[in-house]
Amino acid sequence: MHRHDLPLRVGALFLVVGLLAPPGLARPLFPAPALSQLGPASPEITRAREQIDDGEFEEARRTLQAGLDAPDVTDDQLVELYRLLGLTALYLGDENQAREAYEKLLQARPDYELPRTAPPKLRSLYARIKEDIRSRRVRPVTLDVDPIPDPPGGEPIVVEATIQELALGARARLFYRRAGDQAYNSVDFVKDRGEKERFRAVVPAYDVPVEPEPYEVEYYFEVVDAAQRRLAGRGDSFQPMLFQVAPQRSTAAAEVSEGRPWYKSPWLWVAVGAVAIGGTAGVVALSSSEDRGRVPITIRVDPSQP
């Protein structure tokens, strides 16, 4: 064998081995992502994807359930969690759970389609679920919330509500505006960590400041779906409900009365002084004034009133 033939022979050997190798060993330069590795990420989603790829479906199911119970999950993450849960349930032969997961996925994303790489069994189940959802009524959302009592002002207003059958992608909000203003502000109801159907909205303190005079705030509650269609509510923008923010004086007086004995309150002594001066002045004024005050009344016809 000539020495200069060696590189040629090694190259031919690699070519022969490559051609004869079984198809399972052939890998593309950029492999397509596994079925589970699509969509947004969170620690649970990442872990569940790895578990699914490793065939650990029971563990993946537990991870996904933990992910669904976690607070502050975005809509995109929920969609991905339900997609993976449906996939996992199907691998485990639990068609009911797979159906439930895909129903929730479809509530949030009615136009969601499985990737073409999805197994035929999965695609078939998914098509059946979509057909079932199309042919039946959507469960109504119920909102149970009490009117807001008159707040003291200068403090956040916490409103709690019970919302049932809140679909993915739907939003529950509290709209409010100072009476006389044009536009409403809004705050979202956020799920309570403790209870599944309990939600909470908080009007920030800076939107309800304490002022010398009381003022009214108009508000209403509304649940809308992803297309901004109203699903439930209490009051609306044209017929809002009202609460009145208490004036500064009463708030200050309340704080003082909680913090120190009543006889040490400066307001008490201011009041005593005012009564003493006012009473004396009143006696002086009444004794030296006329018996009657004249009330001039002007009557006009209002042409705008029919």
Added chain:
Amino acid sequence: MSLRLLKSLPLAFALCACGPTDSGTAGRFGLDVTMSRAVAAEVHALQVSVLEDGSRRSCTELQRTCLNTQVKREELVVLEDSRGNEGRALRFTVDLAAMQNGGSQALEVDVPVGRDYALVIEAIAVGAPSRFLGSSCNYLKVVNSGDNAPVVAAPLVLTEQSCDPSIGP
């Protein structure tokens, strides 16, 4: 000047400042009442009454029907007009021609100096007996001979009722 006298000066100043001003004869606030066209088409006279304990009255209720069916005569204070006529309710004939041409009519009622009143103006249609067309009820926190805060009056709208609003002097 002794120290005690010096200490009493602020109180003396405060008391001096609280005395009545030289107000002349008329009070300083006005009651500007608008009347709907439906009332103006039929009204013949306006009857003014003033109730004690205004804050405990519901003006919304008082405006529903004749005042004399809702309160006792003794609850009305004695009023006086600019001509010196006295009564628990004062009647003023309406100058319809002036008002329908966009003008206004001024009435003057002398009310005893005091606090917490409700002033009710009833629109009356001519007839025998006279008919109630509607009323404007307004809370008056205080009436004195000095300066008073302006009062925004409730508009007089047609609330026709089959009752005779007449109140004796």
